[in-house]
Amino acid sequence: MTERTAPLTGVTVLEIGAFMAAPFATMQLADLGADVIKVEHSIGGDPVRQTGPFLGTESSPFVRINRNKRSVALDLKSPDARRAFLRLVERADVLVENLRPGAMGRLGLGHEALRELNPRLVYASASGWGQDGPLASLPGLDIMAQARSGLMSITGHPDSPPAKVGVPICDLVCGLYLALAVTAALRERDRSGAGQYIDVSLFEAGVSFAVWEAGKYFATGEVGGPLGSAHQSQAPxxxxxxxxxxxxxxxxxxxxxxxxxxxxxxxxxxxxxxxxxxxxxxxxxxxxxxxxxxxxxxxxxxxxxxxxxxxxxxxxxxxxxxEVFTDAHLAVRDFFWDAAHPTVGPVRQLGSPMRLSETPVRRTAAGPVLGAHTREVLLAAGCSEPEIDHLIASGAATADGK
Structure with missing residues (x-):
């Protein structure tokens, strides 16, 4: 698959993401052809890099959820690193982040500040509870969103302890909504010429699944409960x-x-x-x-x-x-594929469910080594070699994992 055929080719996305929601959103954008530059902390990077199992020294989950991306390692608390990051912002189309609400603002990188620098920037934030409201300042992980959204109240069997959905569903669907909102905002920018701000939360993403439960409650006042594998409204x-x-x-x-x-x-x-x-x-x-x-x-x-x-x-x-990962139907449809990685070799990937006949998704590289692209990305943004060397020497940046 060549990059030039993918539908979002030419779109540059900056990701300041950790764990799941923002990285999963930008993985979708990268699959669709966007140049996703993953900006990670210069020491350690995305915490998922420390999550096993490991392929050599690389996290197996990380090299899958961060495929088709480039890694730039910067300590954004450093004034020099922030200045380098702002050069990236000047040329970017999208910024996706999932830090705690207010954290980007405290770094001087909130939406209002970056809009002044780049009025065309689409700025997308994922968080546990949203950017405002009484819960906004609280930490919010997937299981908390599953709990408060009602999902855990209907998952599992009657008279059994609470159960969550087996995958981090609120994280993942928040990421999907984020990617969808970004593509919609880019379409609007084609018309207006201006970027905008996007606020998506794990909580509201989880509540959005309650289609049958809302139909029942708003019609009759009845509150649904766990039914095992059974449907809420039909049988068998x-x-x-x-x-x-x-x-x-x-x-x-x-x-x-x-x-x-x-x-x-x-x-x-x-x-x-x-x-x-x-x-x-x-x-x-x-x-x-x-x-x-x-x-x-x-x-x-x-x-x-x-x-x-x-x-x-x-x-x-x-x-x-x-059985799923060796399924004959998925094999015929070429769902799984192997992504190249410079140190661990081919890495089997879950395919993208998006099948576009004329502009297919990209299948290029596995998730990058920390800082693998720091130097090339900063040079392209206008930083000089001495500036980059200074950042690396001071610890404000990392290149090639070093």
Whole structure:
């Protein structure tokens, strides 16, 4: 994949990010062709660099979530390093950051200050709770956002301890919203010529998922709770027991319900007065699932999936990640790919779900060594070799991890 074909080619993005939300957002932009310059602290860099497992001395998570980026290592508390950073800002299109609200302002790098320097700059902030409001100053990690957003109240099984979603969903979707907002702001800048400020929080990102719960609460006042794998509003739509595990089913439309019952020899359910439609089946879900499992528990997952696939009924086995990462369908679609890294060799990557027919996403390099691009980026921004040497000698910058 060549960089010139990607849709955001020519867009320069500065990232001051740590851990997940901002780096995940800029990974999307980098995949789409943006030149993402990851500005990290000169000592240690992004804390994810210290997160295992490790490939040699490099963090395995880091080299995946920071692919297709360049690394510049600067201590932004140093006046000299800040001046060098401001040269990058003058030429940038986007800045993405996820420091605690107010931290960028205390460095003299808040939106208002940078807008004076570069009125075309799109400035995007991710935070736990947003840039204002009574919670804004509090630390906010993914699990806190999952807790306060209601997600943990509906995750897991009834009468079980609280459970979070298995991946850092608030972090990740905050990053996706951030990337979407940046592309929208760039489109607006095409019309107006001016940048703008973007404020996205993990909290609101988590609340935005409550589509079914909001439909119920704002209509009836009912507060949802955990349902295991079952759907909030339809049945049967959940995992059911097989002889060797579980299989997920979704037989909620009239056509799929009829095909489901026919495929598993449950045709008596089609005339049962308790189950004429999906809403009625929801009201009688406990009895319905018990009846379905009298059949499915005597058959293997593979047999059930085969029968339901033949009947055109939505279903799937529950895969672990060992199976996912070796999945034949994903292999045919070339989802996984290997990114080059200068010290650890090829690094297997999760593919981008965005498949653009004419301007495909980039597949270039794994996450860079700390400061790998400090010198080349600062030279391109107008810094002189002596200035860069001074920054490195003073500890205000790092080049090539040294």
């Amino acid at each position: 739509y959940q995992a059911v027991r097989s002889s060797d595990g579980y299989v997920t089913i979704g037989a909620i439309t009239p056509r799929n319900w009829q095909a489901f019952c026919g495929a598993l020899g449950l045709t008596e359910l089609l005339t049962d007065p308790r189950y004429p439609d999906s809403f009625s089946r929801l009201q009688n879900r406990a009895e319905l699932i018990e009846t379905i499992e009298t059949v499915t528990s005597g058959r293997s997952t593979a047999e059930i999936v085969e029968r339901l696939n033949e009947a055109g009924v939505p279903c799937a086995p529950i895969a672990d990640y060992g």
